[in-house]
Amino acid sequence: MTGAPTAARDQPLIAIDVVPVSFAAGSGLRVATAPRQYAPYVGQEALPGVLLAPAERLADGARRALRSKAGIDAAAVRHLAQIGAFDGPERDPRSTAISVAFAAVVDPSAVGPGGGGAVDRPSSVWRLPDQGEPRLPFDHDTIIRAALEHVRTRIWRDLPLTRALLGEVFTSSDAAQLQTALTGTAPDPGNTNRALRTNPALVRADAPSSVAGRGGRPPVTWTWVD
Numbered sequence: 001m002t003g004a005p006t007a008a009r010d011q012p013l014i015a016i017d018v019v020p021v022s023f024a025a026g027s028g029l030r031v032a033t034a035p036r037q038y039a040p041y042v043g044q045e046a047l048p049g050v051l052l053a054p055a056e057r058l059a060d061g062a063r064r065a066l067r068s069k070a071g072i073d074a075a076a077v078r079h080l081a082q083i084g085a086f087d088g089p090e091r092d093p094r095s096t097a098i099s100v101a102f103a104a105v106v107d108p109s110a111v112g113p114g115g116g117g118a119v120d121r122p123s124s125v126w127r128l129p130d131q132g133e134p135r136l137p138f139d140h141d142t143i144i145r146a147a148l149e150h151v152r153t154r155i156w157r158d159l160p161l162t163r164a165l166l167g168e169v170f171t172s173s174d175a176a177q178l179q180t181a182l183t184g185t186a187p188d189p190g191n192t193n194r195a196l197r198t199n200p201a202l203v204r205a206d207a208p209s210s211v212a213g214r215g216g217r218p219p220v221t222w223t224w225v226d
Contacts, residue, residue, distance in 0.1 A: 012087075013097040016061035017049035017140065019083075019147035020072060020124060023165045024108035025174045029181035031144055032106070032124040033136065034070040040093050041137040045125060047144070048072075049099070058082065062102040070124035076110035079103075079164035083143075083150040091139045099139075103147040105164035129181075152182040159201055163224055169205055171219040172196055193220065201225055 020032035033045040048069035052061045062080060066072040086099040111126055129148055135141060155178070156162050166174055172193050180186045196202055205223040 010096075013092070013095050014052040015049055015092070015097050015099040016052055016058060016065050016102070017047045017086075017099045017138075017143055018062045018065050018070075018102045018104050019047060019144050020066065020070060020104050020106050020126075021147065021151065021165075022106045022108050022111050022126065023178055023181070024111075025171070025177060027108070029129060029178065030111070030126040031129050031147070032070060032072075032111075032126045033140075034122055034124045036137070037069070037122070044137055046137050047140045048122075048124070052100075058100055059102070061100075062104065066104060069122055071122045072104070072106055072110065072124060076107045077104050078107055079105040079161055081150070081161065083147050086139055086143060086146075088139070099143065101143045101146065103150055105161065108167075148182070155179070155182060156195075156199075169221060169223045171221050173219060175222075196220075196222055 021029070022032070023029045032048075034048050036042050036044050036046050048065040050061055050065040050068065052058070053064075056064075059080060059082075063074050063077070066077065067074065081103050083101050083103050086101060089096050091097060091099070111124075129144065136144070151161065151165070154161055155165075165178060172189070175196060176187050176189065176192050179192070197204075201224060202222045203225050205221045206218075
């Protein structure tokens, strides 16, 4: 005897949205969006995102979103981390969708003045995180805030993330500038130098002779212990 047929269930869509983040001493901390290529909100700035393909892993979907929607290749991504899931029946006008969100730290050398893509590829738009305009569609403003909070609470606790943001060689000033961008408060220089000097993951490096700090002295430069 067979049981009653199982009623079909409407399953929510699974979306992957990525917050590209980059830091450089000259330009500071920036996040990227890209113009939407399809409805809804065609032409509006939004986070690069895709619907998860069958049998596709979440991280692979995130890399596909960066490549296909923002022109950011996997080689330019220094660090990729899942930051959470976002739901709600009103977040996507097409259908109920759950977004699995990622933060991607992008190499600053891959960030062009107007984006990151080649002429024939999608291009990303990089801006300071506190630029509230234009307001982004879906709940992408909320996702960006969550990504920045993820970075803020993990800086120096998560060494791969910190290393990806600061690069292989950085100065004490770079570390202070990143901390200021994340917290809104400039750290005490003495505390910053002390924390860097006593960090077992760091070793002092020789600054390039062409680079001079305050008073003509080379800046204190650091690199990572492998």
